[in-house]
Amino acid sequence: LSHLHIRRSFLCYSPPPNIAIYFAVPLQVFVFDVGGKTWKFYDWSQITTVAVFGKYDPELMCYAHSKGSRIVLKGDIPLKKIVNPAARTAWINHQLALAKRQYMDGINIDIEQQVKKYSAKYYALTALVEEMTEAFHKEIPGSQVTFDVPWCPECIYKRVYNYTGIANSCDFVFVMSYDEQSQMWSHCILGANAPYNQTLAGYDNYIRIGINPKKLVMGVPWYGYDYTCRGLSKDHVCSVAKIPFRGAPCSDPVGHQVPYKAVMKQIVPRSLSGILWDKEQKAPYVEYKDPQGAFHQVWFDDPRSISLKAAYVKKRGLRGIGMWHADCLSYSGDSAAQGQTAAMWEALKPK
Ligand SMILES: *[C@@H]1O[C@H](CO)[C@@H](O)[C@H](O)[C@H]1NC(C)=O
Numbered sequence: 001l002s003h004l005h006i007r008r009s010f011l012c013y014s015p016p017p018n019i020a021i022y023f024a025v026p027l028q029v030f031v032f033d034v035g036g037k038t039w040k041f042y043d044w045s046q047i048t049t050v051a052v053f054g055k056y057d058p059e060l061m062c063y064a065h066s067k068g069s070r071i072v073l074k075g076d077i078p079l080k081k082i083v084n085p086a087a088r089t090a091w092i093n094h095q096l097a098l099a100k101r102q103y104m105d106g107i108n109i110d111i112e113q114q115v116k117k118y119s120a121k122y123y124a125l126t127a128l129v130e131e132m133t134e135a136f137h138k139e140i141p142g143s144q145v146t147f148d149v150p151w152c153p154e155c156i157y158k159r160v161y162n163y164t165g166i167a168n169s170c171d172f173v174f175v176m177s178y179d180e181q182s183q184m185w186s187h188c189i190l191g192a193n194a195p196y197n198q199t200l201a202g203y204d205n206y207i208r209i210g211i212n213p214k215k216l217v218m219g220v221p222w223y224g225y226d227y228t229c230r231g232l233s234k235d236h237v238c239s240v241a242k243i244p245f246r247g248a249p250c251s252d253p254v255g256h257q258v259p260y261k262a263v264m265k266q267i268v269p270r271s272l273s274g275i276l277w278d279k280e281q282k283a284p285y286v287e288y289k290d291p292q293g294a295f296h297q298v299w300f301d302d303p304r305s306i307s308l309k310a311a312y313v314k315k316r317g318l319r320g321i322g323m324w325h326a327d328c329l330s331y332s333g334d335s336a337a338q339g340q341t342a343a344m345w346e347a348l349k350p351k
């Protein structure tokens, strides 16, 4: 910890980060930054880690440290390149050197590639996470190594990893509880990005296969999907075109992603009946008609649906919460947008 402290104060002249607070805070709030300068307006009172998925910004690094937050690299590499142990070590050392050079506090490994059970890549990936964690903890004391996993262990076609091995060896896994409609096997009616029950079932599954709840950080979406309907019925059933995805007849690529700020600013004002609520999926949605006359249904998450999930984080004793991604909110001076943005950050706190 002192090593970390010296590196931070040396570069930023910031007050020593209060590491004690970091560990005392019951919840991790894990944030993805995708670039730009809007990070100045994040709710820093809650953030414990920022994962930099955009361009490295030394100003953001200093700011995060001044707030006592960690800032971590993104790690991704084609798995075929790290099957060889020596190549794996070289890549780990490269990441470590980069983290040190940029005064960063760890790495978030985001590998979303197809892996077959018991293949060479399967073992290499588990070894990668184990070796990366060991190297970072040794070379940058107090640093953090995390790994992004899908919303449930067996739900993404051909993405079979040794999740227990991975979760046990790193600091924690970030569960990407979104895009849960990416494989619709039986029908072409789409629903919420992260339906309540299905999302919670994912965590129950990870816990059942032997992962400690304290190793799980819940990821919630700060974006939704806009689907063009072939037909929209009175009881809000939107049927969409068939676009096969890896063997499933329909999937969410028929829609496109929309950040929460665009839902609120552009879509809700055009909607036919304001924001609707689906009781089963516990998620909001809106419907509108585009200039060509086609109906759309837009599913997203809002403070109401996110609060319900945040309550589960506390009840189930998970490690914390985070989102993809922080820049989906508006940080403009517009007062309506400011209120909406504040409410989204507030919803992360379990009531
Ligand atoms: C997963 O990884 C751990 C740690 O390397 C290992 O002990 C375990 O046998 C692996 N499990 C499977 C199913 O591969």
Ligand SMILES: *[C@@H]1O[C@H](CO)[C@@H](O)[C@H](O)[C@H]1NC(C)=O
Pocket: 197, 280, 281
């Ligand atoms: C959601 O889960 C609860 C508890 O398991 C169950 O009672 C309820 O029927 C489920 N709802 C849906 C829509 O599946």
